[in-house]
Amino acid sequence: MLFYVTYVHRFRSGVCNSPVPYASCAGDFQSFGIAGASPTYASATVDSYEVGAKNNFNNRLKLASSVYYIKWHNIQQTVVPPVCQISFISNLGEATAKGLDVQADIAISSSLTMDLTAGYTDARYTKDSRLSPDPSLLPIVSNGDAIVGLGGQPGAPFTGSVGVEYRFSAFDKPSFVRADYEYVGAPKWVGPNQDPNSGPYDQGNYALPSTSFLTLRGGVALNEWSASAFIDNLTDSHPVTNYDFTIDPLNGPNSYANRNQRNYTFRPRTFGLTLTES
Numbered sequence: 341m342l343f344y345v346t347y348v349h350r351f352r353s354g355v356c357n358s359p360v361p362y363a364s365c366a367g368d369f370q371s372f373g374i375a376g377a378s379p380t381y382a383s384a385t386v387d388s389y390e391v392g393a394k395n396n397f398n399n400r401l402k403l404a405s406s407v408y409y410i411k412w413h414n415i416q417q418t419v420v421p422p423v424c425q426i427s428f429i430s431n432l433g434e435a436t437a438k439g440l441d442v443q444a445d446i447a448i449s450s451s452l453t454m455d456l457t458a459g460y461t462d463a464r465y466t467k468d469s470r471l472s473p474d475p476s477l478l479p480i481v482s483n484g485d486a487i488v489g490l491g492g493q494p495g496a497p498f499t500g501s502v503g504v505e506y507r508f509s510a511f512d513k514p515s516f517v518r519a520d521y522e523y524v525g526a527p528k529w530v531g532p533n534q535d536p537n538s539g540p541y542d543q544g545n546y547a548l549p550s551t552s553f554l555t556l557r558g559g560v561a562l563n564e565w566s567a568s569a570f571i572d573n574l575t576d577s578h579p580v581t582n583y584d585f586t587i588d589p590l591n592g593p594n595s596y597a598n599r600n601q602r603n604y605t606f607r608p609r610t611f612g613l614t615l616t617e618s
Contacts, residue, residue, distance in 0.1 A: 341393070341394075341395050341396070342393065342394040342395070343392070343393045344390075344391070344392055344393070345390070345391050346388075346389070346390045346392075347387070347388070347389055348386075348387075348388045348390075349385065349386070349387055349388075350385065350386045350388070351383050351384065351385045351386070352383060352384045352385075352416060353383050354380060354381045354382040354383045354384075354416070354431075355380070355381070356379060356380050357377055357378060357379055357380065357381065357428045357429055358428070359377075359379075360376065360377035360424075360426050360428050361426070362376050364424045364426060365377075365421050365423070365424035365426055367423050367424075368421030368422065368423050368424055369421075371477075371539065372421075372471045372472060372477070372480070372539060373471065373472030373474045373477045374471050374472055377419075377428035377430075378428070378430055381416055381429045381430055381431050382414060382431050383414065384412065384413065384414045384415055384416045384431065385412075385413045385414060386410060386411070386412050386413070387410070387411045387413075388408065388409075388410045388411075389408065389409045389410070390406055390407070390408040390409075391406065391407050391408075392404070392405060392406030392407070393405055393406075399447065400446070400447045401444065401445070401446055401447070402444065402445040402446075403442070403443070403444050404442070404443040404444075405440070405441065405442045405443070406440065406441055407439075407440045408437075408438065408439060408440070409436070409437075409438045410436065410437040410438070411434070411435075411436055412434065412435040412436070412437065413434055414431045414433075414434075415431065415432050415433055415434070415435055415465075415469075416429050416430075416431060417429065417430060417431070417432040417433075417469070417480075417481065419432075419471070419480060419540070420492065420533070420540060421540075422533070422540055422541075422542050430471060430480075432465075432469035432471075432480055432481050433465055433466075433467050433468070433469030433481060434465065434466045434467055435463065435464060435465045435466055435487055436462075436463075436464065436466050437461065437462065437463035437464075437487070438461075438462050438463075439459065439460045439461035439462055439463075440459070440460055441457070441458065441459040441460075442456075442457070442458050442459070443455070443456070443457045444456040444457075451506055451507050451508060452504070452505070452506050452507075453504075453505050453507075454502065454503065454504050454505075455501075455502070455503045456500075456501070456502050456503075457499075457500060457501045457502075458498075458499070458500040459498070459499045459500070460497055460498055461495060461496075461497055461499075462497060462528075463486065463487040463495060464484055464485060464486050464487065464529055465481050465482070465483060465484065465485045465486075465487065466483060467483050468481065468482055468483050469481040471539075477539070478537065478538055478539040478541075479537075479538060479539060480532065480538065480539045480540060481532045481538060482532065482535055482537045482538045484529065485529070485530065485531055485532045485535050485538060486527065486528075486529040486530060486531045487531075488531040488532070488533075491582045491584075492531065492533055492545075492584075493527070493531065493548055493582060494527040494528075494529055494530065494531045494534075494547075495527065496524045496525045496526065496527060496550075497525055497527070497528045497529075498523075498524075498525035499523065499524050499525065500522075500523045501520065501521060501522045501523065502520075502521050503518065503519065503520040503521075504518065504519050505517070505518040506518075510560055511560075513560050513561055513562060514560070514561045515558070515559065515560040515561070516558065516559055516560075517556075517557070517558040518556070518557045518558065519554070519555070519556050519557075520554070520555045520557075521552065521553070521554050521555075522552070522553045522554075523550070523551070523552050524550060524551045525550050526547060526548065526549055526550040527547050527548060530547065533545050534546070534547065544585060544601070548579075548580060548581065548582070549579050549580065550579075551577070551579045551581060551606075552575070552577060553573060553577070553606060554573070554574040554575055555570065555571065555572050555573070555574065556570065556571045556574055557569070557570040557571075558570075559614075561618075564617055564618050565615060565616065565617055565618065566615070566616045566618060567613065567614070567615050568613070568614045569611075569612070569613050569614075570610075570611070570612050570613075570614065571609065571610070571611055571612075572607065572609070572610040572612075573606050573607060573608065573609045573610060574609065575609075576608055576609040577606060578605045578606060578608070579605060579606070580603045580604070580605060581604050581605055581606065582603075582604040583601055583602060583603045583604065584601075584602050585599050585600065585601055585602070586599045586600045586602075
């Protein structure tokens with residue numbers, strides 16, 4: 341049985357921005373209330389607190405769990421101007437991330453095992469962040485907005501997975517069958533580009549749906565070789581996992597006449613066979 345408490349202080353150095361041409365982004369700079377993108381950005385710091393445990397119950401049940409709380413200061417945030425789409429990085433405010441995660445490995449019998457994971461994350465900004473001190477202009481990030489990833493989408497608050505594996509002997513050869521299911525919940529909070537109270541808001545943006553992904557696999561050991569067959573995306577689901585738009589600089593970010601949306605999704609149901617030499 342292992343129990344632990346940790347505190348970590350981290351920092352990320354500030355560096356230079358790539359030049360952003362004023363001619364291309366003049367309208368965005370005016371709406372932001374700035375003369376142009378800053379040539380540099382400062383360091384960011386993080387204070388992280390975590391309490392966790394790793395427990396083994398007679399090798400039948402193994403648990404790993406943790407609860408964490410993170411304070412993020414002077415955030416290095418990617419700013420994507422809604423019209424010119426030439427991004428730059430600026431230090432934008434404060435944020436808090438808190439959550440928990442659990443992982444379990446269960447030996448139901450000598451032949452049947454199960455592994456489970458579950459996680460919850462709440463990662464949001466804790467105050468308005470502005471490029472310009474002008475209070476009449478919308479903030480770049482509003483208090484309560486979700487922290488977004490490189491794709492501009494908020495992360496899922498709930499995630500989970502379950503895997504079940506059965507091992508047996510077929511024709512006196514070690515064999516197995518396995519099923520894995522993964523779930524990613526729909527975002528609970530909007531990001532800055534989905535929040536009408538934030539400057540980067542674009543009404544074309546929308547929240548992503550929850551997703552599910554199911555995989556089946558089975559195999560057998562054949563002396564020096566192992567063979568396995570698999571089916572990925574068994575249900576052939578095609579949710580939108582991310583999207584982006586073409587640039588429409590003439591009509592602005594809220595015009596859809598001359599821009600297209602490009603969607604990303606799972607690979608279609610895929611069958612396959614794998615052979616490996618021991």
